[in-house]
Amino acid sequence: MKTLLAITLIALSAGVLWTNTVGGALSEHLVRLLFCTLCVLGLAARSIRETILLAVAVLLALLVMTKPDGWTNLLTALDLAAYFAAFIVLLTALKIAAERSRSVLAVGRYLIRQPTGRRFFATASGGHILGVFLNFGAVSLMAPLIQSATKHPDGSTDVDLERRQLSALMRGFAWILLWAPTTLTQAVLLTLFTEIDLTRIVLMGTATSVLMMLIGYLYDRFEWRRLPPKTEGEAPICPQRALLVLCVVCVSLIGLVAILQVSAGYTTALSLMFVAPVITLIWFVLQKPEGIALSSQCKRFWPAFDANASGLARSAMALGLSGFIGRVLAEVLPIDALTSGLDLSTIPGWVFLAVLPILITLGGQVALSPIILVVFIGQVIQTIPALPADPTNIVFALSAGWAISMFASPNATATLLISATSNIPPTTLTWRWNFRYGLICYLVLVAIFAWLEA
Template identity: 40%
Template sequence: MTRTSEPPERWTPISGFLAALVMFELLNIFFDIPFVRQLSWIAALAYFALAVPRIGFREHALLAICCILTLTVIVIGRMEVLARALDQAVFLTAFIQLLGLLREAAITSPAIRDCGLHLTRQPPQRRYLAIHAGSHLFGMILNFGAISLLGPLIQEGVRASDGDERIRGIRERRQLSAMIRGFSWIVVWAPSSVTQALLLTLFPDADPLRSLMLGIGTALVMMLVGWFEDRHRFRKAPQRPRADAGSLSPRTLRHLAGILLMLLTLTFAIRWIGSVATVQALMLAAPIALTLWVFVQNGALGPVRGASAVLGRWHRVLKVALPAGAREGVMLGASGFIGIVTGALTPASTIASFIGDAGIDPALFLFALPLLILLGGQIALSPVMMVVFLGSVIAAFPHPPADPALVAFALSSGWALTMTAAPNATGALMLSRITGIPSTTLTWRWNGRFTLMALAFLFAVFFTMTRG
C-alpha cells in the first residue's frame, strides 16, 4: 500500500497541539479533572488556528460559522452552551485522530492487503456479498482507510480482467457500489464509528442493547437489500464462468483474528477497569493496539527490531499522520460545535409542543429524521452537524416523541444513507478522488434505487417498532 502527497517528516506546532488535545481529552475522560478540560479547549483552539492554511473552503466556512456562533453565545450570556460545544469539538477531534491510529498499523500489514485482494478476486456469484461484508469489517478497523484500500484494489482487478470496456465498466460499478454500501452501514452499530460516539453523548439514556441489536439487524438486512438490487439490476449482464478465488492462508487468518481479538480484549478490559463507555474505552485502546500491532509485525526479527519499528511508527504518526488529518479533524470538530450551539439556541420546547399538538405519529417523526439528514447532505450540510443539531434539539424536549434508542437509530440511519445518496458526503468525495468517477455517478446514478429501497425498509422498521 502506498501513500501519496504526504507532508514532509518534520515536527510542526500543529502536531504538538493536536497531541496535547488528545492527551488532555483522555485524561479528562478517565479522571475528570476540571483544569485539564480547560487545557483541552486551549489546545483545540490553537490546533484549529494552525490548521487554517491546511484546510479547504468547506472547513474555512465551518470555522467562520463557529466564530459567529461563539460571539452570539457570549453576547447573550450562554457560556454553559459554549462549554458544551467546546467539549463536543474536542471529543470528536480526539476520537477521529485516535481511531485513525489503527489505519497507521494497517498500512504495513500484509494480512490486511492479502484480505483485500482476496475479497476483490471473488467469483461473480459471491463477489457482491464478499465485498460488502469485507468493506463493512474493514471500515470498523480502518474507518475511511477502508475506501482508500479497497477502491484501488477493485480498479486494479477490473483493469486486469477480461472482457470489453462495457463489461469491465459493469464490474467496476457493481464492486464499487458493494464497497460503499457495506462501508456506509457500519455507522448504525459499530462502536468505532464517529456516529455511535456522538449518539452516546446525545442520548445517554438510550438502551445500548436495543440500539446495538437494531443496528446489527439493519446492517445485515441492508446487505441483502443491496445484493438483491444488484442481482436484479444486472440480471441480464453477461456471466463469467464460475471460478475459485482460493482461500486465505492460515497465517493471514490467524493474523486477522489476532487483530480483532486484541482490539476487543483491550477495549473491554479498559471499559471494565476505567468504568467508562465502550466508545471511550476504544479511544484509549487504539494507541495501545497500534503499538502492539506494529511490534508483532516486526517482532519476528527480534525484540530490539520490534521496539525500533514501534518508535519509528510513532515518530511518523506525530510528524506526518497528525498534520495530514487536519481537514477531517477540523470538519468533525467544527461540525460538532455548530450542532451543539444551534441546537441549544433552537426553541426545543416550542417544537415539542407543536409536534404534540399536531399529533404527529411517532413513526412519521422517526422517518423524518433520516430524510432531513439526507436532504441536508444534498446541499453539503455535514451529517455530523445535522445529527448533533437534531439530536441536541430532541434531547431537550420535555417529553421525547419516541424511544431514545429509536431516535438514535433513526439519526444513525440518516447518516448511513448520506454516504450512498449525497454527492457531497465525505465517503463519496473520497471515493470519487480515488477512482476518478464523479460523486454524482457514485451516489445518485449508481445507488439511487438502493437508497429508496433502504428508506422503505426503515419506514417499515419505524412503523413496526412504534406499534409495540
C-alpha cells in the same frame, strides 16, 4: 508546518484522553486551546469544506456569547469538538500500520478474488460484524485492506472493484447503528429516551440490517449488470497465516476494549481511543523488515505519521467543527419557543417517523455531523408535549436516519474515515456511489414505519 500539525494532533489526542480520565481544569483549557490551534494550523491544508465550517463556527460562537451563560456553553461546545477531533485522529491512524501490512494485502486479495456473489457479502458482513465490536475501528481496518487489494501488479487500481468493495463496506457497516448496543448511536439515544423497549429495538434493528444488506447485494448486482463478466480463475487459496495475523489484531482490539470497559468503566468510544493507537504502534513495529532492529523500526513511525498529518488534520477539523456547530445551535436557537405551540396530534405516526431520517440526512449535507444532529433533534423532541409516535419507534427512526447518513452524508464519521484512508472525496463515496441505494433504503424504511405504527 506539517510537522507542527502532527505534534498538535498528538498533543490534542493525549489531552483529550487525560481530560476524560484524570480530569482537571488546566487540562480542559489546554485541550480547548489545542483544538483552536489545530483549526488555525489546519488552514494551510484545508479544503473549502473546512473553510466554511470554520466560518460558521466562528459566527455561532459570537452569537452564543450574547446569550445567558454564553461563555459556559461555548466552552462545552469546544470540549465536544476537541473530543470528536481526537476520536477520528486516533482511529484513522490505524491505517498507518494497516496499509503497510503484507497480511492486509494477502487477505484483501483473497476476499476480492472470491466469486462476485460472495465478494459483496464477504465485505459487507465483515464490516458489519467487526463494527459491532470495534465501531469505526472496523472501517479504519478494512478500508486500507480493500484499497491495497484492488491494486494491479503494475501499480494501477481496478477502480470498478474499488468502488464496489468500498460501497459494500459502507452498506454493511452503517446498519449496525440500528441495533448494536456498543455503538454511539444507541448510547446517545438510550440516554435521551429512557422509556423504550430495548429488546424490541434489537430485534427490529437486526432484522432490518439483514434486509438492507440483502438489498445492497441485489442493487450491486443490478448496478453492475452490464459489466463484462471476468474470467473466473481457480478458487484462491486461503492465506491462513495472514488471516491469523488479522484475527490477532481484531481480537486484540476487541479484547482490550472490553477489558477497559469492564475494569475502568470507560465507554466504547473512549476505550477505542486508548486501544487503537497502542495496536497501531505494536502492529507497525512488528512489521519490521528482516535484519532491521526494533528500535530502527520504531523510529520509522514518526515519518509515517508526519506524512499523514495533513489528511488527519482535515478530518479532525471537519468532525470537530461539525460537533461544535451542532452543540452551539442547540443554545442559539429558541427550542422551547419553537415547540411550545407545536401540535403534532393530527399527524400520522408513520409520517412523523419518515421525516426524521430526512432531517438527519439533509443536515449531513450542510456539514452537520449526524452525531450532533441526532442529539439536537432528540432534545427538540423531548420538549414536544405529546408525541405522535411510540418512543421506541422514534429511537428506531433516528437510528435509521443516522445509518443512512453514514453512506449518504459527506460529513458522516464513517465517510470521513474512509475518505481519509482512501483519498477518495467524501462526495464521491456518498453522492455518486450510494445516493440511489440510500433512496431505496429510505423507501423500504417508510414501509416499515407504516407497519410499525399501524
